[in-house]
Amino acid sequence: MINFTSAKSCLRVCSGLVILLCFSISAFAQTGTIQGRISTNEGQPAGYVNVYLKEIKKGTATVEDGTYTLKNVKPGAYTIIASFIGLQPLEKTIAVEAGKVTSLDLVLSENSEKLSEVQVTARRSQNERPVSVGKIAIRPMDLPQSISVVGSEVIAQQQASKLSDVIKNVNGVALGTTRGSTSETFFARGYNLGANNIMKNGARSNSAVIPEASTLEKVEILKGSAALLYGNVSGGAVINMVTKQPKFEYGGEVALRAGSYNFFKPIVDVYGPISQNLAFRAVGTYETAGSYRKGVESKKIFVNPSLLYKISDRTDILVQADYLKHDLTPDFGVGSLADTVLNTKASRTATFNTPWAFNNVKQTNASVTVDHQLTESWKLNFVAARQDFDRDYFSPERIQAKANGDWDRKLTRSRIGEDYYNSQLNLTGTFKTGLLAHNLLVGADAERYKNSTNGFKIDNGKAVYDKINILDPTLYEPRTDLPEAENNARTEALTYRYGVFVQDLITVTEKLKVLAGLRWSYQEVPANRVFDLDKGTDSSTVKSKYDQAFSPRVGLVYQPVTSTSFFASYSNNFVPNSGIDVYGANLKPSIIDQYEAGVKNDLIKGKLTANFTVYRIVNNNLAQTARFDKEGNEYTGNLYKELTGQTTSDGAEIDLNGTLITGLNFLAGYSYNFMRYTNTPDTKGSYKEGERLVNNPAHTANASLFYTLQNTALKGLKVGVSGFYTGARNAGWNNAIGQKEQFSRLIKVDGFTTFDVTLGYTYKNLSLLGKLSNLTNELNYYVHENYSVNPIAPRQFTTTLSCKF
Structure with a gap:
């Protein structure tokens, strides 16, 4: 049964505070914002395209869905330029007003050869995006190993609050339970993913807690053996937050x-x-x-x-x-x-x-x-x-x-x-x-x-x-x-670990x-x-x-x-x-x-x-x-x-x-x-x-x-x-x-x-x-x-x- 009464009470408080904050931000804003979406002429999002304002050299890049945002821009007229390797820059004029959001969508339309480059390279599928858990910039298409990534869009869309909310989007990695449900444990390819297999930004992280998801940009899963890169890990998978x-x-x-x-x-x-x-x-x-x-x-x-x-x-x-x-x-x-x-x-x-x-x-x-x-x-x-x-x-x-x-x-x-x-x-x-x-x-x-x-x-x-x-x-x-x-x-109890490795x-x-x-x-x-x-008194147990x-x-x-x-x-x-x-x-x-x-x-x-x-x-x-x-x-x-x-x-x-x-x-x-x-x-x-x-x-x-x-x-x-x-x-x-x-x-x-x-x-x-x-x-x-x-x-x-x- 859903407890709607408590949820509604929280929502009233939430709504009032957020709306008040948003209006306060808008009221005191002295700059404007430019936002939009860049796509190919086939309607596909163009990610990683450079977008900048010519006059003040302020810029950013589109994310995977082709969207971009330029914030804190002073009022005035500007030339906005979208550029990508192998393409002619696209220029548009735009006027920015204080306290307002100006929308500008752009379409990259070139010849078929260059357009193909935009679709394959700019969008970059999961097989094309290197993962930090691999410690080296190699695209997954070139790696003889299975990799899964759950990005920020899915994390936000599903309102993930803990790591298990994210991991359930990864096949082959199943949620288990621990004594008293005081932490989260996962099983992959038959193996328990304990503390040795859970990473945060590449360093091992304790698995006796329930990890918070509000700070996660993405979660990378390197399936199978990662022993060469991380040493003492099980054969199931490595999870990197x-x-x-x-x-x-x-x-x-x-x-x-x-x-x-x-x-x-x-x-x-x-x-x-x-x-x-x-x-x-x-x-x-x-x-x-x-x-x-x-x-x-x-x-x-x-x-x-x-x-x-x-x-x-x-x-x-x-x-x-x-x-x-x-x-x-x-x-x-x-x-x-x-x-x-x-x-x-x-x-x-x-x-x-x-x-x-x-x-x-x-x-x-x-x-x-x-x-x-x-x-x-x-x-x-x-x-x-x-x-x-x-x-x-x-x-x-x-x-x-x-x-x-x-x-x-x-x-x-x-x-x-x-x-x-x-x-x-x-x-x-x-x-x-x-x-x-x-x-x-x-x-x-x-x-x-x-x-x-x-x-x-x-x-x-x-x-x-x-x-x-x-x-x-x-x-x-x-x-x-x-x-x-x-x-x-x-x-x-103390444990010391050392390792050296080479991969080519x-x-x-x-x-x-x-x-x-x-x-x-x-x-x-x-x-x-x-x-x-x-x-x-103190004593020692077993031998080193x-x-x-x-x-x-x-x-x-x-x-x-x-x-x-x-x-x-x-x-x-x-x-x-x-x-x-x-x-x-x-x-x-x-x-x-x-x-x-x-x-x-x-x-x-x-x-x-x-x-x-x-x-x-x-x-x-x-x-x-x-x-x-x-x-x-x-x-x-x-x-x-x-x-x-x-x-x-x-x-x-x-x-x-x-x-x-x-x-x-x-x-x-x-x-x-x-x-x-x-x-x-x-x-x-x-x-x-x-x-x-x-x-x-x-x-x-x-x-x-x-x-x-x-x-x-x-x-x-x-x-x-x-x-x-x-x-x-x-x-x-x-x-x-x-x-x-x-x-x-x-x-x-x-x-x-x-x-x-x-x-x-x-x-x-x-x-x-x-x-x-x-x-x-x-x-x-x-x-x-x-x-x-x-x-x-x-x-x-x-x-x-x-x-x-």
């Missing part, structure tokens, strides 16, 4: 977002020059929200300032920082009965938490990026980043009730801190050796993690807080008091290219220090651990025509495994081989991008929580791990996106994955060969269509529809040989489809956008193992009122 950066022109946006269940979120984005060589940007938001889940609340503060300093024409320094404070209620959902059966009869809103449970997170990021153009062909890039993370948590856990619904509530109290430092140096350049052309990347990186974990004695050591019944909450009187929790232990894209002919590279990685994990705060390996990569790209490329690649990497086995010994690393092949196409003169990929990933020994202790008894803890045997992940992916007619944009995709055990030991506790691994849906699909009216009385009206499918998957645990249970440990979770519809209108600098999500009010669950069983969000309404200036 690219944040908004400073601009050398004044502007910005204020927005107020409101929705169902008391959702309220003002957003401010301001940018501009401080001096001729120094520009700034500041993005900030405050978010407060209730939930369709009783007693679940969230409060968030997020700020993201940045500075760009152009030391010279060859050197830029970008300083970025962000601060996140997020307080939310842990939510373990509706729970499970008898360890295997989902409690699907429970209300979608039913919660079984205490009134005082909390999960409070603070995270600070800071980074410095230096780009220096050594020569016309060589560039040096240096990145240094630091992240500080603190999590304070206290809540009941693991809703695993008996068949009659009885559940003994046990508590977990934790305090976790993380200090993370990362630095990387990348040298890129182009050169020739005889008839061969090279696009070379040479890099080195170093990282240091320090994790601090505090242990607590709760309620004077009582094992059980109280007993409740999840089928009949009136059966027992639940406790509501906050028990004492004494901090009696602290564990400090060799152009043999215009149609044939070879990508080859090699990385050497080293990881050191010193012995943990354990402090007994009661006794005032050292891992190192070479990771090769080779790929072949064949382009029979400029709009199509076929590719095939092989890569190998190792994943160091943390934790110890039941005998106290460190685990050996897992070796992963990945094979990938596919075809990339730019069809209909670049209007449609259609890519297809198949892959196989073989992990020689997957590490998981131990099934039995050293005496052969069932093990229910999290400390001990084991190498469970070989897994194989096979799959296929299809990606489609484009702009077929002016104003009509779409993206769509489908993926299939089959990850299973393929070679396990024939001993007690071994997992069954051929069984699909938990948490990985076999099928995922997505499709979104957005249309903006162009030449009617309703010009500026936007409509959109999106559909997202997550296929059937297994929760619980995989079955093992010799297990005591007579039933399967797997929990079958059905697939589900949700639909979102959007409607919006833009008039000059004012925009109103509304979205109705989960239109059919579909009910399904995200399940973490077998105890955190969380219903998906029901039908909800969200609206955003914004003003650009």
Whole structure:
């Protein structure tokens, strides 16, 4: 059910504040604005076209949809010039008035040869745009790897507030859940994308938070192995969040977002020059929200300032920082009965938490990026980043009730801190050796993690807080008091990582290219220090651990025509495994081989991008929580791990996106994955060969269509529809040989489809956008193992009122 009353109240406040601000800006404006759209004579948007005013040499460039904006222009008559490589400049005269927006659309109409260049180069399809996650300016058409990008238009159109809102547009990357839904976790090609696989502006980012989306310019996904570039990553994918950066022109946006269940979120984005060589940007938001889940609340503060300093024409320094404070209620959902059966009869809103449970997170990021153009062909890039993370948590856990619904509530109290430092140096350049052309990347990186974990004695050591019944909450009187929790232990763990790598894209002919590279990685994990705060002593656990390996990569790209490329690649990497086995010994690393092949196409003169990929990933020994202790008894803890045997992940992916007619944009995709055990030991506790691994849906699909009216009385009206499918998957645990249970440990979770519809209108600098999500009010669950069983969000309404200036 949609809580329209609270949404309407928020909207009234939002509308009044935004309109008042817009009128204030207009009233005091002493300059004018020029805006418009540049297209080809076939009606296609012309992106990346230079637009400037001749008299004052003030300029900008069109974005991908062909639009441009020139702000803070003094009143007067000007000559506006649109230019592009290979085309004759187009000139028009225009008059600018104070406090007004002057619109001017331009059409580039040249001969057919030059027009084709505009359509292919100026618009630049996804296969033509290099991604920063690749660390080198190589267009995806030349890379033997699958890449997906979700841009700012989709992020804005769908009113994304968190990373999962963006990622659901990427096929093959599925949202999972974590203990208590306190963070977001994703699975790709059968692998969990943890902290090692989530990046922000190229540096690793903690995955124990829910990333804020208001600062995102785009999200890049490098599917498959990225071990050569980033070292210790799984074989699934790497996600890189690219944040908004400073601009050398004044502007910005204020927005107020409101929705169902008391959702309220003002957003401010301001940018501009401080001096001729120094520009700034500041993005900030405050978010407060209730939930369709009783007693679940969230409060968030997020700020993201940045500075760009152009030391010279060859050197830029970008300083970025962000601060996140997020307080939310842990939510373990509706729970499970008898360890295997989902409690699907429970209300979608039913919660079984205490009134005082909390999960409070603070995270600070800071980074410095230096780009220096050594020569016309060589560039040096240096990145240094630091992240500080603190999590304070206290809540009941693991809703695993008996068949009659009885559940003994046990508590977990934790305090976790993380200090993370990362630095990387990348040298890129182009050169020739005889008839061969090279696009070379040479890099080195170093990282240091320090994790601090505090242990607590709760309620004077009582094992059980109280007993409740999840089928009949009136059966027992639940406790509501906050028990004492004494901090009696602290564990400090350090991790050091180093790596050097080289990669070369060799152009043999215009149609044939070879990508080859090699990385050497080293990881050191010193012995943990354990402090007994009661006794005032400290000790070490296990021995220090050292891992190192070479990771090769080779790929072949064949382009029979400029709009199509076929590719095939092989890569190998190792994943160091943390934790110890039941005998106290460190685990050996897992070796992963990945094979990938596919075809990339730019069809209909670049209007449609259609890519297809198949892959196989073989992990020689997957590490998981131990099934039995050293005496052969069932093990229910999290400390001990084991190498469970070989897994194989096979799959296929299809990606489609484009702009077929002016104003009509779409993206769509489908993926299939089959990850299973393929070679396990024939001993007690071994997992069954051929069984699909938990948490990985076999099928995922997505499709979104957005249309903006162009030449009617309703010009500026936007409509959109999106559909997202997550296929059937297994929760619980995989079955093992010799297990005591007579039933399967797997929990079958059905697939589900949700639909979102959007409607919006833009008039000059004012925009109103509304979205109705989960239109059919579909009910399904995200399940973490077998105890955190969380219903998906029901039908909800969200609206955003914004003003650009």
